[in-house]
Amino acid sequence: MLTLALYITLTLVSAALILNLYRLAVGPDLPDRVLALDTMYINSIALIVLLGLWLNTKTYFESALLIAMLGFISTVAVCKYILRGDIIE
Amino acid sequence: MAWIVEALASLLLIAGGVFLFIGSLGMAHLKDFYMRLHGPTKATTLGIGFMLIASMLYFWSYEGVPDVQEVLITLFLFITAPVSAHLLAKTGLHLQLKHIDVTEGKPVELRPEEVGERPVPHPDKGHG
Numbered sequence: 598m599l600t601l602a603l604y605i606t607l608t609l610v611s612a613a614l615i616l617n618l619y620r621l622a623v624g625p626d627l628p629d630r631v632l633a634l635d636t637m638y639i640n641s642i643a644l645i646v647l648l649g650l651w652l653n654t655k656t657y658f659e660s661a662l663l664i665a666m667l668g669f670i671s672t673v674a675v676c677k678y679i680l681r682g683d684i685i686e
Numbered sequence: 687m688a689w690i691v692e693a694l695a696s697l698l699l700i701a702g703g704v705f706l707f708i709g710s711l712g713m714a715h716l717k718d719f720y721m722r723l724h725g726p727t728k729a730t731t732l733g734i735g736f737m738l739i740a741s742m743l744y745f746w747s748y749e750g751v752p753d754v755q756e757v758l759i760t761l762f763l764f765i766t767a768p769v770s771a772h773l774l775a776k777t778g779l780h781l782q783l784k785h786i787d788v789t790e791g792k793p794v795e796l797r798p799e800e801v802g803e804r805p806v807p808h809p810d811k812g813h814g
């Protein structure tokens with residue numbers, strides 16, 4: 598039962614990543630691309646969680662935590678750069 | 687007992703996947719930036735919360751001890767998602783991105799005297 602659920606969820610998350618990649622490629626403005634990257638890192642955290650369930654191990658959750666922190670910080674840094682022209686004033 | 691936990695984890699996993707897909711679909715499909723911001727900030731955050739709860743349930747029943755790592759990821763994502771959405775909305779307003787014509791309401795604009803295009807009225811005139 599869990600294997601079938603993993604198949605379905607992996608398909609959905611991969612389709613979501615492809616949609617994010619589309620928005621990253623054609624996004625007309627800069628904030629659209631930043632938003633696409635922001636959503637992509639959340640989807641990659643979901644993929645890592647699914648990999649942990651698939652392989653029955655908890656080793657990869659620390660990398661999920663690292664990706665969450667670095668993704669948030671990079672989003673904030675790019676937004677501050679666009680808003681103020683500088684990251685740390 | 688174990689199959690109840692497995693069924694619940696499967697249900698939460700599929701719900702999380704559906705929410706993640708709906709969030710990304712909204713971001714790919716909607717028409718302007720301010721509408722596109724809604725999908726990832728709400729649906730995707732809820733989806734990743736569902737998925738981490740499913741993982742936490744499964745490993746709790748598998749190993750017998752609860753773990754705080756998934757709770758930590760969930761808490762961190764739920765705290766940071768509104769902050770990054772607020773910063774992205776501010777960036778969009780700063781760059782004056784176009785919105786579709788039927789949008790009701792406008793962003794708060796500065797009055798002409800606040801940007802220096804008109805002299806500030808004297809407080810004694812018109813207020814007494």
